[in-house]
Amino acid sequence: MMIQVHNRCSDFSSYRAARVKSLFNAESGCNFDLEAELPADDPGWKIGVIVGPSGSGKSSIGRQFWPGVGISNLAAGWPADAPIVDAIAPAGDFNAVTGALAAVGLGDVPAWLRPFHVLSCGEQFRAGLARLIADPPERVIVDEFTSALDRQIARFGALAFAKSWRRLPGSRQCLILTCHRDVVDWITPDWTFDTATGTLTKEGVQRPRFDLEIYQTNWQFWPIFEPHHYLKMPLMPCARCYVGVVDGQPVCHVAMSSRNKGKGAVEARGCRLVVLPEWQGAGVGMRFLNAVCELNLQGAEGSRFPGRPVTTIFHTSHPGLAASLRRDRRWRQVSANLYGEPRARCFRTMAVSNARKLAETPNATAISGAAYGGHFRAVQGFRYVGAEGVSA
Known part of the structure; x- marks a missing residue:
């Protein structure tokens, strides 16, 4: 489809306008012309990108690309008196909404409980993308894609959205308009049109890669991650912590304790899995968790039980993480509880455990009034079986 852009405005003849024309040999600033042959009528693509500097005609092309389909404003239509978890697809399924939020990298659960206008720019951007994923139109045009964002959040937000959009059923199409070239490789679009050069590129691009290093440590890094964990609970005693690091910066965290299976058998118990917000959507969380659980399964050096x-058993009430664990064939779901254990019974159990500890260890510190349970929170349990356990 040939798209022709011919923008016109008045040719001013004021003193300053005339002087600018004389100084810079500029005949006129009133005309802008651009022609582009673009695959607007081709149903065979999912994501297209128009990239170029400001003022190069991206928005003008977008307004003509699909007649009757305007440019979407991700920041419009959000209620000021409702959290985003209520504002996204109000008549839709709860799991679909939370899944969309997690899918675009907005996995910071406390942010779900805030109205749109109090979120950060990065959170607002991802919330807008989540709304598109939860209630997707057949065709959508998004302008100023990632323009107001920190560039790392922009890249991983673009990656998360592109993956989620491609998973949608049907032949839905999304046209992205952006002046930032750094996100194009992360989107991996089906085609790209560069308004600066007038070239259309349909060859696929290779998504950039980064290396994640895993270190075993203690709880010293937990204060970095704690604000982004959806539960406020005491730290697990005798746990080993693992931190994922990219270019010297910690990006994800998980702790591994132990669980008695009976008859002398034990297994590792993981919790406190957190990916920092600027890295959510990059796919590091599941890869990081799987890598640590594989260490346990192999009994490798650095695992919870070396040799x-x-x-590894892992429990979560995060809908997005539970869905990811169910999709990964290296994990098997082993439980799903709606209610927590009775809190009174936990008081008794911990009191007995505390008394035994004091009797066996003279210098031990007494703990009183501690108990878990009593919550109304759906907790789902999964066990890591690894690649060899998939066919078992």
Whole structure:
């Protein structure tokens, strides 16, 4: 489809306008012309990108690209008196909404409970993308894509949205207009038109890569991650912590304790999995968790039980993480509880455990009034079986 842009405005003849024309040999600033042959009528693509500097005609092309389809404003239509979890697809399924938020990298649960206008720019951008994913139109045009964002959040937000959009059923199409070239490789679009050069590129691009290093540590890094964890609970005793690092910066965290399976058998128990917000959507969370659980399964050096291969049990009430674990064939779901254990019973159990600890260890510190349970929170349990356990 040939798209022709011919923008016109008045040719001013004021003193300053005339002087600018004389100084810079500029005949006129009133005309802008651009022609582009673009695949607007081709149903065979999912994501297209128009990239170029400001003022190069991106928005003008977008307004003509699909007649009757205007440019979407991700910041419009949000209620000021409702959290975003209520504002996104109000008549839709709860799991679909939370899944969309997690899918675009907005996995910071406390942010779900805030209205749109109090979110940060990065959170607002991802919330807008989540709304598109949860209630997707057949065709959508997004302008100023990632323009007001920190560039790292922009790249991973673009990656998360592109993956989520491609998973949508049907032949839905999204046209992205952006002046930032750094996000194009992360989007991996089906085609790209550069308004600066007038060239259309349909060859696929290779998504950039980064290396994640994993270190075993203690709880010293937890204060960095704690504000982004959806539960406020005491730290697990005798746990080993693992931190994922990219270019010297910590980006994800998980702790591994132990669980008695009976008859002398034990397995690792993981919790406190957190990916920092600026890295959510990059796919590091599941890869990081799987890598640590594989160490346990192999009994490798650095695992929870070095030299002793063990499985890992992991519990979560995060809908997005639970969905990811169910999709990964290296994990098997083993439980799903709606209610927490009775808090009174936990008081008794911990009191007995505390008394035994004081009797066995003279210098031990007494703990009183501690108990878990009593919550109304759906907790789902999963066990890591690894690649070899997939066919078992």
